[in-house]
Amino acid sequence: MRTVVLFMLAAFIAGTFSTVSMAQTAGSSLITTTEMREVATGWSAKKQILGKDVYNDSGEKIGDINDLIVAPNRSVSYAVVGVGGFLGMNEHNVAVPVSKLKQQMGKIVLPGATKDALKAAPAFEYGTK
Numbered sequence: 462m463r464t465v466v467l468f469m470l471a472a473f474i475a476g477t478f479s480t481v482s483m484a485q486t487a488g489s490s491l492i493t494t495t496e497m498r499e500v501a502t503g504w505s506a507k508k509q510i511l512g513k514d515v516y517n518d519s520g521e522k523i524g525d526i527n528d529l530i531v532a533p534n535r536s537v538s539y540a541v542v543g544v545g546g547f548l549g550m551n552e553h554n555v556a557v558p559v560s561k562l563k564q565q566m567g568k569i570v571l572p573g574a575t576k577d578a579l580k581a582a583p584a585f586e587y588g589t590k
Contacts, residue, residue: 510569515542515562518572524579526569527554542571544579556585 492500506529515524528541539556546552563570 510540513569515569515571515574517574518565518570521576523571523574523576524555527552529559530556539585541585542579544576553580554585555579555582 510526510529513526514522515526517523524542524544526540527543529537530539530541532538537559540559540562541554542557543552543554557571561571563572
């Protein structure tokens with residue numbers, strides 16, 4: 462069975478944030494040509510997670526991934542799943558622990574979830590920091 466993509470994302474983001482924060486000193490380049498080539502062939506959250514549909518274990522589409530929340534310790538802790546709405550309007554965003562998401566047969570699956578249960582969950586709101 463394939464490894465869960467979200468764990469790869471957590472490792473990638475943690476490594477990226479620690480590398481970028483060390484490279485940002487006055488007068489220095491943020492990334493070398495060699496690093497740029499490595500980054501260009503790496504894994505992309507935007508291409509492989511963000512905007513992707515989320516299904517339940519019955520194969521029903523129940524939402525889509527709108528965002529990933531990186532905790533202060535640099536781990537990806539929650540995915541923001543949008544439910545309902547039309548073209549992003551009036552969508553109900555819910556924070557779902559990344560540990561609950563699974564990858565099955567190329568799909569992101571939230572086992573046991575339903576669209577109604579997600580709509581009934583408290584709405585996720587971004588902090589003001």
